[in-house]
Amino acid sequence: MKKMMALIAALALAVSLTACGGHCKSCDQPVYKDGYCEYHYILNSAQDALFG
Numbered sequence: 001m002k003k004m005m006a007l008i009a010a011l012a013l014a015v016s017l018t019a020c021g022g023h024c025k026s027c028d029q030p031v032y033k034d035g036y037c038e039y040h041y042i043l044n045s046a047q048d049a050l051f052g
């Protein structure tokens, strides 16, 4: 689970850097977290968890 902690820490840092609005990096939805909308954020974190 060490990898999960690193992922969470990286996400927390990224969120703090990208928390000022805008839209998803992959579509036009509003940002949910980490520069992505809710859908792409979940998709992205799932990919990181599987392949990262």
Ligand SMILES: [Zn+2]
Residues within 6 Å of the ligand: 024, 025, 026, 027, 028, 029, 036, 037, 038, 039, 040, 041
């Ligand atoms: Zn999106």
